[in-house]
Amino acid sequence: MKIVYIITQATWGGAQAHLYSLIKAQVMRGNAVALVYGVEGRLSASVAKEFQDVQVVRVASLVHPIAPLSDLKAIYTLRKLVKNWQPDIIHLHSSKAGMIGIVGDGSLSAHIAKQIAATPQIRWLGFKSNPYKYMRHAKVVLSTSKSDAFGLTMVEAALLGAIPFAPRIGGISQTAARVNGLVYASDAELLAVLTRLFSDGKFYQETKAKIAAVDFSDYEQRQFIQRIQQVYKGVMER
Known part of the structure; x- marks a missing residue:
């Protein structure tokens, strides 16, 4: 083939x-x-x-x-x-x-790095080829993507024990919802939910418990490859 x-x-x-x-x-x-x-x-x-x-x-x-x-x-x-x-x-x-x-080297990276330079509570890491060690210690993994057809980061975040938080756009919001993560539709909602996650211990633990109950077997790489292979096979048999 x-x-x-x-x-x-x-x-x-x-x-x-x-x-x-x-x-x-x-x-x-x-x-x-x-x-x-x-x-x-x-x-x-x-x-x-x-x-x-x-x-x-x-x-x-x-x-x-x-x-x-x-x-x-x-x-x-x-x-x-x-x-x-x-x-x-x-x-x-x-x-x-x-x-x-996690925010990497997007189109606004230089601008954002400059904006937060005077804020000691924020560390600007830029692009990391292995972000998982940071995600593993994070409470929340926030996506600020303007477009994302699937949102693999949301699945990875949930698997590593963080709460996935995605914008209400494209496939990434659907993926976040499927793994019991959170979705925001505006900057105001983003800030409100983040504030609640870090101030309301019960809400945070309940959200974590829902994510822990997810069956991630559908997201295994071999499953994806097999499904795509079946599509290829169907095309070839036409």
């Missing part, structure tokens, strides 16, 4: 971690794999280094924001690549790629 994975940003986050696992699983199955991306980063570097047989191709015009000229260039380039490779499966991993065929 020949599979092409397309993602706009080959940096690192939930989508990239998921895609890395998919690529690894397909390589182990002996399938031919290619990764096409727009912005390079940890994902593209890791795949290129660890999987020598995977074709890793950057399409510079494949950018995240809507940009008509760049989008047309990306469509043209992707059409040529697909025509040359003739893949059995094209798997798209972002809303932008689909149209075309």
